Amino acid sequence: MPKNEKICIIGNGGAAVEAVKALRENQYEGEIHLVSDSAQPAYNPMLTTYYVSGKIEFEAMFPYGCNMDLYEQYDVTLHLGSPVAGLDTKTKTVSTASGAVYPYDKCLVATGASPFLPPIEGMDRERVYTMRTVEDAQKLKKALEKKPGKALVIGASMVGIKVVELLYDAGAEVCLADMAPCLFPLAAHQECACVIENRLTDKGIRLRFGAGIEKILETDGKLSGCFSDGKPPEETDLIAVCIGVRPNLGFIDREQIEIDRGILVDDHMRTSETDVYAAGDVAQGMNLLTGKKQIIGLWPNARYQGRTAGRNMAGAEDVYSGAIPHNITHFMHMVFSGFGDLTSGTRTETEERNGGYVQRAWNGSNLVGVNMLDSSCAQIGIIKSAVEKGLRTGTPAEFEQLCSMKLRDKLLLEHFKKA
C-alpha cells in the first residue's frame, strides 16, 4: 500500500481504536485521520454506570488509557471536538460542522450510537437523564449527590437495570417502567423475566410494565411521569431514560451508502460504496442465528468489526462472519445471561437446579436462545461458543448434547483428540 495514502476514521470508540491498531499492526504506513465530536480518548459506554455507582474511578471508563498516548503511539492525526457533517463518496471527502474538509482514500464510519429519546413533552427537562456518554455519567453522578428520594427509570434494558441498581444503592426509592409487558423484553423469556421481576419486587423495586411514557410534567419541584395506561402518574425526583440507542448516521447520504437501520456491511465490513467501511454500533452486520443483518451493539462485536475493517483497509484480508446477540449482566446480587431470541423458538424448556435456572428455546433441533440465572451462567460461554461455531461451520451442535454437560465433554474430547 502506498505511503501517501490517507485513511479517515469517523468516530472514536472501541471499533475506531481497534481499526487503528489493526492498520498499524498490518504495516499500513500512510496517514490516519480520526475525526470525532468527542474531545476525549475512547471510552466504553458500558462502564458509565460503574463510574456513577462509584465502583470505578473516572479514568477507568477509558479502557485504552485516560490519555492520548495510544494515538501518539500509532501515529494518528486527531481532529477531536469536531462533529462530522457530511461524507461525500463522489469527492471522497469528510466535512465537519466547522467547515473543515478531509480527503480520504479509504474511510471507516465508526460513529456509534446515541440514546433514543421518545418525542414527547418534557423530555428536555433538567432532571431527565440518559446513560451513554462520559458526560451523561458525570451529570447523573452529580444528581446523586443531591440524594434523590424517588427515581423513575424508563426502559427495562440492560442499561436500565444497572441504573436501577445504582439508584437503589444510593438509597432512592426506585420505579422501573417499560412499554413491554416484562423485564429485558429483547433478551429474556417472559418466564425467566418473571423470576427476576419477583426478586426485584422483593427488594422493594416497583415495576410499571405494559405502558409507555406519554409526557413528563414538573410541578412544585416534583417531576411526574404520565403513562399511556391512564393510571396515576409517577411522582419522582429524577428520571433516567434507558429505552435503547439509535445509530449515529445523520451525516450519511442515503443515496450514496445503503442503509437499513444501520449502515449495511458485508463480512469484510465494506459498505455498499467502495472504499467506505463501517464498524461498531453504527454498522448492521450479520446475525448468525437469523441469517439476517442486524445491529448487534456489543463491545466485543464492535472491536471485532473494527479490527476486521482495519485489517482489510490495510490490505490484509480478514473476514468476520457475524455474531449472535448475547448479554451477561450482574445486578443486585444476581447474574443474568442469555443469547439469541427466546421468542423465535417453537418450544421452550426450563430447568432449575443447584440454585441456578436455565431456559432454552428450540426451533426443531436448533438451539435459538438461552436464558440463564446465577450459578448456571458458568456454562454460558461453552454453549454460546458451540452454537456460534456450529453456525459458522454449518454443523449445528446436536440437540442431546446441548442439553447437558455432555456438550463440554464432547468439545473437549474433539479438541484434545484432533491430532
Next chain:
Amino acid sequence: MSKAIYFDIDRCIGCFACQSACKQENDLAPHTLEEALSQTAPIWRRVMEVEQGDYGQETVSYISLSCMHCADAPCVIACPTGALSRDKESGRVVVNESKCIGCKMCLQACPFGIPQYGKDDLMQKCNLCLDRLQDGEAEPACVASCPAKALRYGDTAELSKKEQTKVAARLVLATGNKYSAGI
C-alpha cells in the same frame, strides 16, 4: 518466546495431582462437593472424567483443563475495561485484578468455561504460574507434578513440532509404510 502447556489425553491417568498442585501453588481453598457443583469455589485447573461409548464397550478418558492462553483470546476482546490482556512475548493471558469489575463478559466469551470468580467477585484464572517461574522454577506446578508426563511445558513452536512429528509418524504407520517412519 511464547510458551504453553501441552496436554496429552492418551497419557493422562486421572490422578488429579495437577489439580491439587495447582491449588497448593496458587493458594486456592479445597472445595466441598456443593461448591464444586455450583462452581462457587475458584479452581484454576480441573480434571474431568469423560465417558463415552455404549454399555460393555465404554471408555473413560480424563481431561486436565485450565486456561488455554489462546493466541486470539475472545476474553481479551470481550473485556470492557482492558483488565484482560495477552502478553505477546510470553504468550500469557493475564488478568489485572485492579482493573477487573467482575462483569463476567469473559465468562460469556470463553469457549472452555475457564473464568472463575472469587469471594471478591473478580475474575481469576491460570497465569501459567507467573510467580513460580519468576522465582526460578522451570515449569508450572501442574506440569511438575504430573507423574504420567501428560502435561508438558515449553516453547509453543517446539511443542507443536514434536506433536506434528508424532502425528506424521502415526499416519505413516497407519498407511502400512513401517520402514520409512523411522521409529
